[in-house]
Amino acid sequence: MRKKVVSILMIAVLCTMLFSACSSKGTSNESNGESVVSGNVTNETKGGVTSETEAPKHYEYSMAMRNFGPWDENPEMLVRWEEEYNADFNLVYVEDAQGADQINLMVASGEIPDVMQYVDMNKYYQDGIIGGWTEEFFREHAPNLSKYIDETDPSAWQIAKFDGELMYSIPCFRLYDTIATPVVWRTDWLKNVGIENIPRTLDEFEDAFYKFAKNDPDGNGKNDTYGLSQTGVRTIYGAFGSYRGKWLLDENGQVVYGDVKPEMKQALEYLSKWYADGVIDPEFITGENEGGYWAITHKFLNNKIGYTNMGSFYHWLPDMSQYKNGTAIGEMTAQWKNSGNTGTYAMGYAPEGPNGHKGTDQADFRKLRTVFSADLVKDQERFGRLLEIIDDMNCSSVERSVEVNRGTIGVYSDIIDFEGKKAFVAIGDAKEATSLNAFCSTMGAANTFAFIEEGGNLEYQKVAYAQQFVWADEEFKDKNNGYVSVIFKTPESRAKYGAELDKILNEGYISIITGDKPLSYFDEMVANWYANGGEQITKEANEIYANEHK
Amino acid sequence: MKGKRFKTGALLNQYWKHKELFILLVPALVFYIIFCYIPMQGIVIAFKDYKLMQGIWGSKWVGLANFKELFSTPSFFEILKNTVWISFLRLVFGFPAPIILALILNEVKHARYKKVVQTISYLPHFLSWVILAGVFQQLLSPSSGPVNAILTKFGIGQIYFLGDPRWFVFTIITTGIWQGVGWGTVIYLAAIAGIDPQMYEAVMLDGAGRWKQMRYITLPCLVPTITIILILNTGGILNAGFDQIMNMYNEGVYKVGDIIDTYVYRRGLEGMQYSFSTAVNLFKNVIGLGFVILTNSIAKKMGDSSLW
Numbered sequence: 001m002r003k004k005v006v007s008i009l010m011i012a013v014l015c016t017m018l019f020s021a022c023s024s025k026g027t028s029n030e031s032n033g034e035s036v037v038s039g040n041v042t043n044e045t046k047g048g049v050t051s052e053t054e055a056p057k058h059y060e061y062s063m064a065m066r067n068f069g070p071w072d073e074n075p076e077m078l079v080r081w082e083e084e085y086n087a088d089f090n091l092v093y094v095e096d097a098q099g100a101d102q103i104n105l106m107v108a109s110g111e112i113p114d115v116m117q118y119v120d121m122n123k124y125y126q127d128g129i130i131g132g133w134t135e136e137f138f139r140e141h142a143p144n145l146s147k148y149i150d151e152t153d154p155s156a157w158q159i160a161k162f163d164g165e166l167m168y169s170i171p172c173f174r175l176y177d178t179i180a181t182p183v184v185w186r187t188d189w190l191k192n193v194g195i196e197n198i199p200r201t202l203d204e205f206e207d208a209f210y211k212f213a214k215n216d217p218d219g220n221g222k223n224d225t226y227g228l229s230q231t232g233v234r235t236i237y238g239a240f241g242s243y244r245g246k247w248l249l250d251e252n253g254q255v256v257y258g259d260v261k262p263e264m265k266q267a268l269e270y271l272s273k274w275y276a277d278g279v280i281d282p283e284f285i286t287g288e289n290e291g292g293y294w295a296i297t298h299k300f301l302n303n304k305i306g307y308t309n310m311g312s313f314y315h316w317l318p319d320m321s322q323y324k325n326g327t328a329i330g331e332m333t334a335q336w337k338n339s340g341n342t343g344t345y346a347m348g349y350a351p352e353g354p355n356g357h358k359g360t361d362q363a364d365f366r367k368l369r370t371v372f373s374a375d376l377v378k379d380q381e382r383f384g385r386l387l388e389i390i391d392d393m394n395c396s397s398v399e400r401s402v403e404v405n406r407g408t409i410g411v412y413s414d415i416i417d418f419e420g421k422k423a424f425v426a427i428g429d430a431k432e433a434t435s436l437n438a439f440c441s442t443m444g445a446a447n448t449f450a451f452i453e454e455g456g457n458l459e460y461q462k463v464a465y466a467q468q469f470v471w472a473d474e475e476f477k478d479k480n481n482g483y484v485s486v487i488f489k490t491p492e493s494r495a496k497y498g499a500e501l502d503k504i505l506n507e508g509y510i511s512i513i514t515g516d517k518p519l520s521y522f523d524e525m526v527a528n529w530y531a532n533g534g535e536q537i538t539k540e541a542n543e544i545y546a547n548e549h550k
Numbered sequence: 551m552k553g554k555r556f557k558t559g560a561l562l563n564q565y566w567k568h569k570e571l572f573i574l575l576v577p578a579l580v581f582y583i584i585f586c587y588i589p590m591q592g593i594v595i596a597f598k599d600y601k602l603m604q605g606i607w608g609s610k611w612v613g614l615a616n617f618k619e620l621f622s623t624p625s626f627f628e629i630l631k632n633t634v635w636i637s638f639l640r641l642v643f644g645f646p647a648p649i650i651l652a653l654i655l656n657e658v659k660h661a662r663y664k665k666v667v668q669t670i671s672y673l674p675h676f677l678s679w680v681i682l683a684g685v686f687q688q689l690l691s692p693s694s695g696p697v698n699a700i701l702t703k704f705g706i707g708q709i710y711f712l713g714d715p716r717w718f719v720f721t722i723i724t725t726g727i728w729q730g731v732g733w734g735t736v737i738y739l740a741a742i743a744g745i746d747p748q749m750y751e752a753v754m755l756d757g758a759g760r761w762k763q764m765r766y767i768t769l770p771c772l773v774p775t776i777t778i779i780l781i782l783n784t785g786g787i788l789n790a791g792f793d794q795i796m797n798m799y800n801e802g803v804y805k806v807g808d809i810i811d812t813y814v815y816r817r818g819l820e821g822m823q824y825s826f827s828t829a830v831n832l833f834k835n836v837i838g839l840g841f842v843i844l845t846n847s848i849a850k851k852m853g854d855s856s857l858w
Contacts, residue, residue, distance in 0.1 A: 104822065107602045123822050127603050224693065283691060285713040285802040290691075291684025304693065490820065499817035500624055503808070506801035514802075532624055 059382045060088040063115035064103050065448055066096065068441040075444030077407060085389045091448065094118065114376040115386075115451070121169060121371050122489065125162045131377025132166030141387035144395040145170065148457045156366045158548050159488040169368035170390070172452035175461035177365035179472055180482025182313045183235055183348045186306035189217035189225075198348045202239045205307075205351045206270070212306040213279045218343075220303075229281035229288045229299045231309035233271060233513070235360050239353030240267045243361065243483035244509070247541050255486060255541045259505045260526045260534065268522060271513045281305055285510060296335050303343070309360055313472050316347065320467045325418050325425065328467040350481045362482025367453040390451045398422070398463050401456030405464065406430065407445045415463060423466030488548055491540035497533025504529050596829040602822075609825075616829035625813060633809040636719060636790040644727045645783060648734025649776060653764060655735060656742050668739075671732025679729075683797035686725055687712060718803040726794055741775040742768060774855035781849060781857050785842040788834040810834065 070093055071078070082088060092113050094102040099118030106113065107129055116130070124130045135157060139146045149156050149171050156171035158164075185198055185208075193211035195204075209227025211217065217225055237243050242261040250256045258264075274280045281304060288297040288310055295311030311332055318333055320326030329337075336345075350358040377383050393404050399415070402424055406413040412430040415422055426436055433439035440446035447455065454461050462469055494501075508525035511517040530538075565572065591606070596616055598609040620626060651671065658664040674682070692698045692708040702708060711721040749767050758766065792811035799807040814830050817823070842857070850856040 100822075104602060108605065120822055127601050129603055281693075282710065283693060283713060285800050286687055286691075287800075290688050291681070302694070495817075495820045495823060496619070498820055499813055502816070503625060503801075503804055503813075507804050510802050 056086055056385055056388075057381065058086050058088070059385055060090065061115060061376070061382075061386055062090040062092055062113045064092040064094050064099075064106070064113040064117060065115065065450070066099065066117045067093075067447050068096070068435075068437040070442070071444055071448070072442045075442065075448070077404075078444035078448070080408070081393070081404075081444075081449065085392075087385070087389060089449075091444075112373045112375065114373050116371050116373065117369060119371065121368060122162065122492070124371060125168050128374060130168055130371040131374035131383075132161075132163065132168045133377055133383070134165075135161075135167060137380075137384070138167055138170075138387065141384045142170075142391035142395075144391045145452070148395055152458060153366060155548070158550055159366055160368055161547075162489075164547050164550060169371050170452055172367050172369060173365050173458055174363075174367050174453045175365070175458050175465065175469070176312065176314065177363040178480075179313045179476050180350070180362040180480050181309055181311070181360045182316055182476070182479070183232075183350055183360060184300070184308050184310075184316060184345050185348045186212075186217070186300075186343055187346045188344045189306040192217045192219060198346065200349050200352055202236075202270075202351045202353050205236075205239075206274075209274065209279045209307065210277070213277070217306060218303050225303065226281040226305050227274070227279045228284075228307045229297075229305045230284040231288055231297065232305065232307045233280060233284055235309045235350055236271060237264060237267045238359040238481075238483060239351040239357055240264065241353065241355060241357035242267070243359065244505075245361075246483050247485040247487045247545075248483065249486055255538065255545045257529075257534065257538060257541070258483070259509075260529050265519065265522045268509070268512050269519055272515055272519060275513050276515055280513070282514075284513075293331055295331055297332070300345075301335060301339055301341060303341070307348075313347075313476060314465075314468045317468055317471055320471070323419055323467075323470075325416055325423065326467055347475055347479060349479050359481040359483045362484050364484050364488055366488060369453050370451045393449050394452045394455055395457050398456070398460045401460035402463065403445075404449045405445055405447075405455040406436075406440055407443060412440075412443075412445075418466045419470045421466050421470055422463045424464045487541055487544045489544045491537040491544060493533065493536050493540060497537060500532050501529055501534055501537070504532065593828065593832060595825050596832045598825055600825040600828075612825075616826050617833060619826060620830055620833065623813075625808070628805070629808050629810050629813045632806060633788055633790045633811075636722065636795075636807075636809060637787045639719065639723050640726060640790070641780075641783060643723055644730065645780065647727050647731045649738055649772070651731055652735040652738035652742060653768060655739065656768065657760060657764070668732065668735070671735070673732070674729040675733035677729070679793040679797045682725070682729065683794075686721075686798065690721065712798060713800065713802045715803050715806045718799070718807050722791070722795060722798065722807065725798075726791060729794075737779065738772060738775060741772055745771045773853070777849050777853065777855045778857060781842055781845045784845045785838040787841050788837050 071091055075091075078089060078091065092106070100120065103113070103116055103119050107124075112129060116124075121130070125132075152173050156173070157167075160167045160169045160171045162168045187198070189212060190196075190198070190208060193208070193215045195208055195211070199205045199208050212225055212227040214223075216223065234244055237258070240263040242248060242258045242263045244259050246258040247255050248258050248261065250261065271280065275282075281299060283299075288299040288305070288308065289295075290298040295315040297305075297308045297310035299305045300308045300310065315330045315332040317328055317330030319329045319337070321329070350360045352358040372383065372386075376386070392400065394401060399409060402413050402415060403409055406424060406426065407430055409415070410427075412426065412428055414425050414427050416425050417423065425431075426433075430436060430439055437446050441448065449455060454464065456464065504525060508517070508521065508528075512519060512521055512525075595606055595609065597611060597613060598606075599612045599615075600606070600609045604610075655664060655668060658667065689695050690697050690711040692710045697711075698708045709717055711717045745768065749771075750763055753763055753767055788810060790809045790811070792809070792815070795807055795809055796812050796815065799812065810830065814827055818827050846857050
């Protein structure tokens, strides 16, 4: 009797398997074998998930997604989404640290996942591993995402078009990168040396730095303090209208590498003078961090310097437990508290130079996160359906994004009020977990279905990081000046010349600041840079700029 | 002619007699064939423009282009010079260090004390350079590190060990010796333990003290081991210690501290340059092999211990 039941069950299972295999086979045969997808098919699958009359076809997708750790046997959220979207998501686990290598290996052995993250997109595009589709096709299958991109920054469409025509990834945005890296002052030091207001102009900065170095701001009777160190130094370039490591426009509208812009010479003049006068920490070469978490500045923490540009704004997030429902605290703030340092500090302004230039480092908030195998994209219906799923999962509503990233609302997550703003909060088991990201990962949340940056739009990210932005929106209102590269893509021959060029610049900048080489060496360095491949990358950068601004 | 054939026959006979031993050898052979020799065909990508989709054999041949690219790198001679110089110093100062320590340890008669010293000297070997670099950065800091505090007390003044090109190589070599010296003694102590005690007894009868025992018994008995290790070490002449330098160097000391591996690493961060990095490694290994052959033949001429 029992045997019979089992065998009937087996037959049933086999039948379903056959059935599903057939249906997916059937659709892939229909595809016309072109890698270019035009947007006039798949009317029947349109309409989405909840439509009862025309259930969407069942498809299978293999996905190598970024995650914070391995998944459970049958991840809870995965099961839920498979049911809701009538699809099979075969998660391919890749280790975070070797993600790109592991996927390269899969590709080399011919097993290309349908959905890929981590990888060198440009290389994959050139090698024909990933597929491209038209904007029209995307707009049809991902209306929410399209609206999101249109409303946030339409220039992002172009960065996803690697050949200028077809899209190879989904443009998306990262809210964290809308705020430039912060500059931070020791306010008690400023007071001790007789400066009332936080410095704004370069002259005021210089004054404060000299007093920090010479007037014993910490009052310990020893000459053991400096104005600034490694991260402080880089903010000074911004005052002259350029920034190290960024592609910027010159006055003729040409793209130029920030390091070789002539304005830099003026900045170096200041810096080498400060170094000679003992204002810059002589150990600025080895940096402000002495091991451990990268965004901690030990020099600042241990009263060696009074000004820094370390980390991102959220590392300096104050202890939010002072507010109702508040829990977050920035890593640097936490370190400061633990160290028992009784000094005070405050966020400041980027130094404003003689010509009104100012700004600190800022990353491009436009992102590309996911690419799709050429085979998948070729299969218009299967790919179109995936875009619909992505559109719904990552961009239909804040609630959906919360569930995708943080687990089912009411079980693992909730949306509450924080200082008048909607805020995500972990509840139940998720609240007890030592690491929320790791916990969410195991059940198929966290980044498992984050096809776009943070797995949600900017509105969702405001909710997910409500505590950070309740503080930052107010604090950085008038302090948010950043230098962002004008090109998104990296020039291709950087792979060949990059190491050499960076070496020329890094060595050159340090030897000019420390006085090993005279200021006039700057011109020689720039010439050297152009001669050793800089010419070529600058040319490519201008081509990229033209392509990205079509 | 006839004699030789006879000899071969005898050899085969010998082999047959000990066939069980050969069967024991088989798994090791299979392991090396599958995991070392078969993958070695991948070396050909050094002569190709390797593309993932086309595979190792499908990719286009480019001849020596990857090597040309390496040799025409403007920094090539600087990084080659740095690599060889650091390796050379490591051989001169780092190679004898464990031998000396092993000889000293051998003279310690208090067994417990000896074990404590051994354990302490092994410990650094198990710490990764990522951690040690952070430790040294703090220890050697001119402003806050204890080492410089002591130097200043003695009136020597502050030395920026990790940021000053004049001191960087010194720092690398010394910290490298400190990290590896204990571990390096293991093989020498084992060799010393294998020396026949009768020899010591004999020389003691002749009235030799501790110093002469070391000079005339221990050291000569160690020579074969030392030679083998030295030959093997010269093979790594172009490996100047990537882990250590990667974690300890900075832009300020590129001039003296940037070695082939660190340069290629920085370069390889972008754009999946499999062919280029294979070419670099092949170059390094060919040079290394050359050095092994050279030192081996010198060792053969000078004495009777050599690799082959």
